[in-house]
Amino acid sequence: MALVILSMGRFSRSRVRTLSSRALVLIASGSLLAVAAGAFALGVGVGRGGSESNTSPLSVDHPEGRFLVDRLGEISGKLVRLESEALSLARRVGVIKSGEPLLDPVPASGEATPSGSKSIGPTGGPMIPASGVGVEFDGGLSMFDDNGAGLTDIEYELERLGTVLFEVERAATELDLALMAYPNRNPVPGGQRNSSFGTRIDPFNGRSAFHSGLDFQAPSGTPILASGGGRVIFSGYHRQYGYMVEIDHGNSLVTRYAHCSRLFVKAGDLVTPSQRIAAVGSTGRSTGAHLHFEILRNGTFVNPATYLARS
Numbered sequence: 001m002a003l004v005i006l007s008m009g010r011f012s013r014s015r016v017r018t019l020s021s022r023a024l025v026l027i028a029s030g031s032l033l034a035v036a037a038g039a040f041a042l043g044v045g046v047g048r049g050g051s052e053s054n055t056s057p058l059s060v061d062h063p064e065g066r067f068l069v070d071r072l073g074e075i076s077g078k079l080v081r082l083e084s085e086a087l088s089l090a091r092r093v094g095v096i097k098s099g100e101p102l103l104d105p106v107p108a109s110g111e112a113t114p115s116g117s118k119s120i121g122p123t124g125g126p127m128i129p130a131s132g133v134g135v136e137f138d139g140g141l142s143m144f145d146d147n148g149a150g151l152t153d154i155e156y157e158l159e160r161l162g163t164v165l166f167e168v169e170r171a172a173t174e175l176d177l178a179l180m181a182y183p184n185r186n187p188v189p190g191g192q193r194n195s196s197f198g199t200r201i202d203p204f205n206g207r208s209a210f211h212s213g214l215d216f217q218a219p220s221g222t223p224i225l226a227s228g229g230g231r232v233i234f235s236g237y238h239r240q241y242g243y244m245v246e247i248d249h250g251n252s253l254v255t256r257y258a259h260c261s262r263l264f265v266k267a268g269d270l271v272t273p274s275q276r277i278a279a280v281g282s283t284g285r286s287t288g289a290h291l292h293f294e295i296l297r298n299g300t301f302v303n304p305a306t307y308l309a310r311s
Contacts, residue, residue, distance in 0.1 A: 072154075075154055076154065079157055079158065082161055083157070083161055086161055086164045086165050086168065087164075089168045090164060090168050090171075178251075180228065180229040180272070180273055181228050181229045181230055181249045181250050181251070181253075182228050182249065182307075183227035183228035183230075183247075183249055183253060183255045183295060184227065184228065184307045184308060184309075184310065185225065185226075185228060185273055185274055185308075186225075186227075187216065187224050187225050187226070187227050187255075187257060187291060187293050188216040188218050188223075188224060188280065188291050188293075189225070191216035191218040191222065191280075191290075191291065192216065192217045193215065193216055193217075194216075194217045194290070195211055195214070195215035196211070196214065197211060197212070197213060197214055197301075197303040197304060198210070198211060198303070199211070204285070204287075212301045213256070213258075213293050213294035213301070213304060214293045214294075214304045214305060214308075215290050215291070215292055215293075216280075216290060216291040216293060217288075217290045218289065218290065218291065219280065219289060220261055220279075220280055220281055220282065220289040221261060221262075221279050221280060221281075222279065222280040222289075223276045223278075223279060223280075224245075224257050224260060224276070224277055224280060224291055225274045225275065225277065226247060226255075226271045226273060226274060226275045226277050227247075227255050227273075227295075227307070227308075228247070228249045228253075228273050229249070229270075229271060229272050229273045230247040230248050230249035230250065230255075230270075231247065231248050231268070231269070231270055231271075232245060232246070232247055232266065232267050232268060232269045232270075232277075233246050233247065233254070233267060234246035234267055235263050235265055235266045235267050235269075236263075236267075237283070237284075238284060239284065240284050240285045241256070241258035241259065241285075241292070242258060242259045242281065242283025242284025242285070242286060243259070243260040243261065243262070243263055243278070243281060243283045243284070244256060244258045244259075244260065244284075245257045245260065245263060245265060245277050247271060247277075252297055252298045252299075253295065253296070253297055254295070254296045255293070255296075256292075256294040256296065257291060257292075258291070258292040258293075258294070259280075259281055259282055259283050259284050259290060259291065260279060260280065260283065260291070261278075261279045261280060261282070262278060262279040262281070263277070264276055264277055264278055264279075265277045265278070
């Protein structure tokens with residue numbers, strides 16, 4: 001599964017970048033391996049310390065202690081960097097609004113809790129998030145004694161970071177599907193636009209009339225491409241449109257491709273963006289070879305030029 005990231009600068013063009021699921025797995029696996037290495041080093045240090053003296057705690061003067069401190073610093077640095085990257089990705093795809101923290105802050109002593117009550121006197125218990133996606137309490141992890149090194153806290157932060165990355169991937173997948181269905185691709189690349197949307201002089205009777213789409217002049221037989229992904233809801237002949245294809249893109253958007261010479265799809269087919277669906281022709285009420293392209297939103301004609309602005 002691909003993670004799509006829209007890099008939207010304020011004055012620059014938007015770019016679509018992809019981050020594969022494999023890359024996300026490698027990031028998560030690397031973090032967990034780092035934590036495992038730290039835990040292993042901690043176990044070795046505690047074991048050796050216990051065999052030499054039952055009362056001496058792990059000290060930074062010992063090689064094991066220095067190694068553990070260095071390793072903890074490295075893991076903490078990676079955690080901060082990963083959390084920053086996850087926050088940036090989440091804001092880019094709209095999972096978290098700008099200015100909103102990545103994770104809920106812990107209320108200070110005496111501050112009102114989310115339920116409205118205040119902390120009264122000493123309290124305790126395991127930290128179980130009030131809400132979250134797929135969060136389960138691991139009693140064994142909470143009981144792990146890391147001699148105050150903070151490995152348990154890092155493990156917990158990595159779990160929360162993993163939850164955020166999962167939400168980013170889910171939202172990015174939904175965004176990817178929406179972008180595939182959005183009809184913003186030129187249906188006749190290289191075709192010349194020779195009649196715009198709106199009022200014009202009708203070529204048959206010379207009277208003022210409403211032109212419901214865009215015309216793309218091209219030689220007969222030129223491929224017509226789907227402007228976006230969707231489902232074909234009509235493929236056949238219409239008295240005025242000639243041979244025509246209609247595609248439903250969801251979100252009440254339908255594209256119409258008229259005056260075709262040949263049709264390559266049928267009703268019920270699923271099409272992908274820029275898939276060849278027909279060929280340019282001059283069937284129906286037409287004066288020459290061209291594609292008449294329409295976009296309907298909620299059943300009403302809209303100007304296709306606003307959707308094809310960047311194509």
